[in-house]
Amino acid sequence: MKLQHNLGGLEGLDPINTETQVFVEPWEQRIFGIHTAMMALSNHLGDSLPDYAIEEVPTEFKSFWTWGHLRMGAEGMHPFDYFRLRYYEKWLGGISGFFISEGYITQEELDARTAELLENSAKAAAPLPSGGAAEIDAQVLKYLQEGDSPLRELPAPPKFSVGDRVRVKNISPGDHSRLPGHLKGHLAEVVLVYEGAFTYFFPTEDGIGVPMPVYSLAFKNEEIWPESLTEPNSLYFNDIFEVYLEAV
Template sequence: MKLQHYLGGLESLGPVSTETRVFVEEWEKRIFGIHTAMMALSSQLPLPATPSAFRTVWTWADLRKGAEAMNPFDYFKYRYYEKWLGGICGYFVANGYITEEELEARTAEYYADPDKPLPQDSAAPAAGTTIDQRVERYLMEGDSPKSDLDIAPAFKEGDAVHIRNVPSIVHTRLPGFLRNRSGVVETVYPGAYGYLTDTGTDGIGAPMPVYCVRFAVEELWPGNTEPNVTLYADLYATYVATAA
């Protein structure tokens, strides 16, 4: 990606965090829970119907687009789940669940009094009802990008290919360091795969073949790699073109 959300292959970015804990602070669990509930309520899986007022579709791509829309200086300043929170808040504002002014006012209230009780919805269903059941089933079953469509791949194993330099105005699944590079198809995965939502400009959305492409790292980063190292990348067909 050319966006700041993907840093692979970039140099001189300073020290890299080696934090291994999934959740460093308690509030991060709440952000993950909100995201998971939004995913479950958006899912097209045959899950229990719920009385939720959540009426739109939320996907991983929405979360990532929200993070990538941040000013790059802010992006590098905030923690992982703070970026999630920014993406979620932006989504709720954009879809009319709350106004920016209402969100700012509510935020100011809790800055002034962090111990203030959270608002309670008198109409909210009790624990263990259909919303909980839907979220629990979603966590067990998840979403799959695999499609039932039978789409013939354009390349076969061993074919030399060139990686396109697709637009990246919004979220894309192509690592920036592979743009305009050449590789060899290592594996053609059976079936066709889509993305959870159309990414906008780079061609992902509808199901398509996916390839594992092999790259020689000395060609990716000349003069700055260890010898005899190979990199493999799973790439959607829209990114893969015939070698010149």
């Protein structure tokens, strides 16, 4: 069990920080943009529903990169580091590590370039290198406009129907999961069976990544948490992949 998978219902936390800015430091915008470009240039887009000629895009990026890859970096962290670091700090570490592990850059060149920028304010303020093929940016725009729908044909009829009571399996999340840990072992009612099947692109150890039904489940808070800690008249809905559920 990793604490970052089990956030729901933690006690003893601070008041909400209601900061409404998206980026609280200017540098955070840059890592968001880099991640989005990686999503738009990922090698798996050749198999996507939109017509992406991804093999013909003149980028040197030839890797598979999805939300699953990004999330695995954050979910795999030491739990105290997960909470010590801000959202985009986790992205920066995970994305830098990916470019190094895939051999696009080395740790040494990244460290050396970082040190140079920290020591030399003129270089830190200088513009980025210029250039690059316009077709790369055309693909990025096309991705933003057309996306990457995970909807697929149903491989088999859904196991559950509206009104069924189901139990969330108690399984290990592995490196990356789309099952909130605080739901494990708890009962819920199926309120909607989404049409079709959904892939996740990224195969996880706990079984998502192939097309399967997804359900909207309604949980009663007092079934998950002690009643004294819950509030009256509230319902908690969660979209859950079929592989995470078992019949009651």
